[in-house]
Amino acid sequence: xxxxxxxxxxxxxxxxxxxxxxxxxxxxxxxxxxxxxxxxxxxxxxxxxxxxxxxxxxxxxxxxxxxxxxxxxxxxxxxxxxxxxxxxxxxxxxxxxxxxxxxxxxxxxxxxxxxxxxxxxxxxxxxxxxxxxxxxxxxxxxxxxxxxxxxxxxxxxxxxxxxxxxxxxxxxxxxxxxxxxxxxxxxxxxxxxxxxxxxxxxxxxxxxxxxxxxxxxxxxxxxxxxxxxxxxxxxxxxxxxxxxxxxxxxxxxxxxxxxxxxxxxxxxxxxxxxxxxxxxxxxxxxxxxxxxxxxxxxxxxxxxxxxxxxxxxxxxxxxxxxxxxxxxxxxxxxxxxxxxxxxxxxxxxxxxxxxxxxxxxxxxxxxxxxxxxxxxxxxxxxxxxxxxxxxxxxxxxxxxxxxxxxxxxxxxxxxxxxxxxxxxxxxxxxxxxxxxxxxxxxxxxxxxxxxxxxxxxxxxxxxxxxxxxxxxxxxxxxxxxxxxxxxxxxxxxxxxxxxxxxxxxxxxxxxxxxxxxxxxxxxxxxxxxxxxxxxxxxxxxxxxxxxxxxxxxxxxxxxxxxxxxxxxxxxxxxxxxxxxxxxxxxxxxxxxxxx
RNA sequence: GCGCCCAUAGCUCAGCGGAUAGAGCAACUGCCUUCUAAGCAGUGGGUCGGAGGUUCGAUUCCUCCUGGGCGCGCCA
Numbered sequence: 001x002x003x004x005x006x007x008x009x010x011x012x013x014x015x016x017x018x019x020x021x022x023x024x025x026x027x028x029x030x031x032x033x034x035x036x037x038x039x040x041x042x043x044x045x046x047x048x049x050x051x052x053x054x055x056x057x058x059x060x061x062x063x064x065x066x067x068x069x070x071x072x073x074x075x076x077x078x079x080x081x082x083x084x085x086x087x088x089x090x091x092x093x094x095x096x097x098x099x100x101x102x103x104x105x106x107x108x109x110x111x112x113x114x115x116x117x118x119x120x121x122x123x124x125x126x127x128x129x130x131x132x133x134x135x136x137x138x139x140x141x142x143x144x145x146x147x148x149x150x151x152x153x154x155x156x157x158x159x160x161x162x163x164x165x166x167x168x169x170x171x172x173x174x175x176x177x178x179x180x181x182x183x184x185x186x187x188x189x190x191x192x193x194x195x196x197x198x199x200x201x202x203x204x205x206x207x208x209x210x211x212x213x214x215x216x217x218x219x220x221x222x223x224x225x226x227x228x229x230x231x232x233x234x235x236x237x238x239x240x241x242x243x244x245x246x247x248x249x250x251x252x253x254x255x256x257x258x259x260x261x262x263x264x265x266x267x268x269x270x271x272x273x274x275x276x277x278x279x280x281x282x283x284x285x286x287x288x289x290x291x292x293x294x295x296x297x298x299x300x301x302x303x304x305x306x307x308x309x310x311x312x313x314x315x316x317x318x319x320x321x322x323x324x325x326x327x328x329x330x331x332x333x334x335x336x337x338x339x340x341x342x343x344x345x346x347x348x349x350x351x352x353x354x355x356x357x358x359x360x361x362x363x364x365x366x367x368x369x370x371x372x373x374x375x376x377x378x379x380x381x382x383x384x385x386x387x388x389x390x391x392x393x394x395x396x397x398x399x400x401x402x403x404x405x406x407x408x409x410x411x412x413x414x415x416x417x418x419x420x421x422x423x424x425x426x427x428x429x430x431x432x433x434x435x436x437x438x439x440x441x442x443x444x445x446x447x448x449x450x451x452x453x454x455x456x457x458x459x460x461x462x463x464x465x466x467x468x469x470x471x472x473x474x475x476x477x478x479x480x481x482x483x484x485x486x487x488x489x490x491x492x493x494x495x496x497x498x499x500x501x502x503x504x505x506x507x508x509x510x511x512x513x514x515x516x517x518x519x520x521x522x523x524x525x526x527x528x529x530x531x532x533x534x535x536x537x538x539x540x541x542x543x544x545x546x547x548x549x550x551x552x553x554x555x556x557x558x559x560x561x562x563x564x565x566x567x568x569x570x571x572x573x574x575x576x577x578x579x580x581x582x583x584x585x586x587x588x589x590x591x592x593x594x595x
Numbered sequence: 596g597c598g599c600c601c602a603u604a605g606c607u608c609a610g611c612g613g614a615u616a617g618a619g620c621a622a623c624u625g626c627c628u629u630c631u632a633a634g635c636a637g638u639g640g641g642u643c644g645g646a647g648g649u650u651c652g653a654u655u656c657c658u659c660c661u662g663g664g665c666g667c668g669c670c671a
Contacts (some may be wrong), residue, residue: 033612033613035613037614038614038617039615046613048613051613051652052650054651055650055651061651085613088614089614089652090651091614126645127671140670167670167671168670268660292668294667296668308598308667309597309598310597310667311596312596313597316667316668317668318668321669322669323669326669327668329671332671354664356665356666357666358598358599358600358665359599359666359667360671362598383599384599385665386664386665389654392664394616419633425631426637429628429631445633456608456609457608457609458608458609458610460600460601461600461601461608462601463608472619472632474619474633475607475610475618475619475620476608476619477619477633479633483633483634484629484634486631487631489631490630490631491630491632506640531611535608536609537607539610539618542619546618549634550635552631553626553634553635554635556628556630558629559629559630564663573630594631595631
């Protein structure tokens with residue numbers, strides 16, 4: 001993995017590689033193995049290259065590490081290293097010069113120059129005609145953070161909200177609405193949901209209605225104007241609701257990013273025909289055959305064995321057309337992939353959906369690859385676990401329904417508002433906020449808490465949703481990080497004029513620790529992107545907040561011993577505020593100036 | 596049956612080859628006449644589910660086992 005040269009880790013890695021080449025000559029298997037030290041008595045970074053390499057070369061690891069250290073110090077024209085010391089069985093402990101650290105802080109948090117790759121990020125993807133519920137939370141939050149980080153790193157991001165606006169449920173709903181003759185009458189979302197439930201119930205008992213629903217699906221797909229008009233009314237109502245929720249969640253998604261399943265309808269037939277024509281029965285690694293009236297794509301590995309098997313141990317196909325002629329989820333996904341590659345010219349596709357769809361994505365990615373649609377492009381399925389209730393089962397309301405996202409966010413903000421109010425009632429903590437300020441803080445803290453609680457989890461595991469924990473004032477929570485930021489702003493307000501281009505002095509241990517951590521934002525992001533481990537960014541920001549709090553306790557800023565130290569500390573405060581704001585911004589959280 | 600994910604402190608979770616395994620909560624002890632105490636400092640708490648293997652080195656990688664979650668032909 002290439003690391004941008006600007007980061008300390010990147011510069012150390014480059015230096016280490018040059019030194020290794022000098023010692024052992026050209027070798028394809030050289031790895032610098034630079035990592036931040038866990039314990040600061042081992043320096044700032046450690047190089048673990050000597051341990052393994054010395055053994056392969058039949059040399060003593062400590063001796064090898066010593067000559068590596070010598071070579072590195074000799075090649076270090078830019079004055080990066082303070083010391084390089086051999087320790088333990090052959091670790092090389094590296095301490096960075098304060099001057100190099102100060103340089104690394106220049107422009108920290110600034111976005112990269114544009115010029116990266118073109119990335120399509122597919123996320124959120126709610127269903128039309130239903131309220132957004134907790135099942136859409138993680139995709140929305142995670143996908144948005146992915147977009148923000150990619151953009152920060154200089155990539156061109158194209159958001160795609162692949163909404164479900166075209167399935168069989170619309171036949172049901174259109175048929176029911178048209179039966180009732182509600183054309184022209186305003187329908188709100190609550191009505192739609194009630195109507196959908198009624199329609200489902202009716203379909204359970206009424207064969208004729210089921211038949212009319214099926215006909216409506218066909219009419220819709222064939223572009224029947226009356227059916228389309230009904231469908232559009234449903235869509236318009238839902239889109240409005242969805243964007244209200246997005247606005248409150250603070251997502252980047254706009255109506256322009258919405259490209260629903262219906263968009264691909266005219267392309268589905270072509271996709272199936274292309275595959276059928278190019279991969280007739282007997283083709284490898286993929287063959288398209290009709291079985292029981294359905295069009296099936298079978299995928300084979302290099303040995304000609306089926307890549308996927310069903311519960312009976314038989315080859316399992318990807319179904320691209322049902323026996324009744326209708327298309328399915330995989331068909332739409334293939335059409336969308338083709339559109340993103342050919343029309344949007346993307347060279348990196350990211351899909352953010354829950355992990356239950358992992359098999360589907362494996363199959364459909366493989367089919368796209370085998371069809372030659374992918375080439376050198378990157379396909380990533382970013383999965384996540386389920387949001388659970390206190391009982392350890394998927395979160396539902398007491399009556400067993402999906403928790404509506406709008407309700408969940410409302411409660412989070414309510415609870416945050418109560419916390420703000422409690423502080424205002426306490427004479428020792430009162431800040432004298434206006435009603436508008438209190439609302440602003442509650443909104444940022446409440447929504448931020450929900451998002452941060454999600455992002456700070458390991459993506460792959462399920463997690464138990466708890467307002468109490470996410471809004472806790474202590475620990476790795478949004479309020480803690482936002483509080484750190486507000487404290488910095490408070491100092492800056494009191495300081496008045498901020499110093500112009502001050503010299504950073506890192507004599508105090510808390511000053512240097514803070515500076516070193518601040519300098520590691522970009523290298524943390526490099527790690528985050530590798531596997532989309534967003535919780536690493538959360539951990540980084542939590543660590544930053546903790547270091548700032550310790551700095552705050554131990555290093556008076558406004559009452560610093562000298563004007564030079566005061567200016568230096570004010571500059572550290574400014575850098576910390578910037579990194580916190582940028583970092584939280586990358587996660588989609590807003591900061592507040594006071595709380 | 597096959598596949599994917601998970602198992603780490605009493606609880607909730609970090610830690611995807613490196614040095615004595617880390618946080619927060621909960622329990623206990625200090626610190627507000629000094630920049631926001633939504634804070635800081637400290638104490639106690641672990642056979643990293645089990646057994647093998649690879650490695651100079653394994654919570655981390657591989658194999659098997661146990662226990663949980665999820666998925667596997669016309670839903671998306």
